[in-house]
Amino acid sequence: MEEQEKNLCSPCLSLFTCLDPNDLCPFCYQERERHEKRGGKCLVKSSALKQLVTVFESRGPQRMIARHYAGGRSYLSKSIAAYMSAYWIDQGKPLPDCVVPLSLPWYEKRRLSGNPHSALAENCSFFFACPCVPILKHRIFKTEQTGGRCHFSYRPTTSSYSYHEWFKWVKKNRQSVEDQNVLLIALDQGDLTALIEAAECLQEEYPKSVSALTFI
Template sequence: MLEMLGNIVFPPLCLHCEERLDKGGRLICKACASFFELIDPETRCPYCFTENGGSAPCCECVEKRRWGLQVGAALEYFGPVATFVKKMKRGGMPYLAKTGGAFLFGQFQTLGWPMPDLLIPIPRRSWLQGTNHATLLALSLGKLLGVPVREWVKRTSGDLSQARLSSSQREALAGENFFLKKKAKIEGKVILIIDDVRTTGTTLRCTAQALKEGFPKRLYALTLARAGFD
């Protein structure tokens, strides 16, 4: 009776369009749920996950020789997916990371990568307070894969203006702010880096560069969503 009354006074609404939901504990209406379709890796560059018409490296990754890190993403960051991520990060709904982890798990299975020894979330900036949502996603995926999660990369905050720097200069400067923690033991291990959204890929590459100091066997990176910027 109380649940019925609650649904009348505070009816469950879709996270994105706020359409009233049917019974069943859904968070997204059927129309918005259609946007949550896993990206087909067969149409993407394996090093930046840009749509490429095939699974060969794109021209930019060939030119910049980005061979050290294979990258994947579960979903495209727009519409209901973008709303879902924003609600998870800033909308007081960190529990959505459990659902996000399920999408990461599905895409990991599709990618056919080797089982990682460790999941390492992207570190948040040192001045930010609160939850690291990349860690929540990593914990959710780690539970499904049976793989441990370790926060072994530290990020400091750079205070220099980068407005007039080129993309390569910004990446070089950003890389100076990522460090592998002394206690990290990753030599010879397969590492999967986890983040919520990939935009330019700079943060992923800087994290990978820090991890290389520990001599891992292979590095991969998987994000919940991919924004259409490079």
């Protein structure tokens, strides 16, 4: 973290302040005003996620660092993971029994390496002194629209039918998280639905709890 701070100017450092949970929803760490747009409903509270903890606001120098990291500057992973782990511990959260990186659909689809969530999870597992269990991946389906009904299909997209891709969470291997406190790791909240779906998939392994931790 000290090395990262040397790369920031004084004005940026003054904005590098962690979120105050007292001003946020205790379940999703979002401003309560956002709930009003959903009719006062918190998506995390009514989901399989026990809690979603976010370290920084998604703006300013934090957003810039996250963007650089996602853009390929992998050397930032240790600094980002250090902030995430330190904030989790500082908030008095229980240490996880294992961490699970969030999968990314376009990495699975294109068979790319270097999922940014995976590197963060590996570094967080070091700081938390617990194993990193890459148990999730995306399964890609193509749907065929005919007569207003949707059919699953694995036929090529060169067909005359209209295909729509969607992603389902599946267990990547047989590593078990049964009876463990699982912590999902992601760079940002991004699509909150993806974090919730991942937690629901992990519930099939009967963990004690599933929480999530993001940088922004």
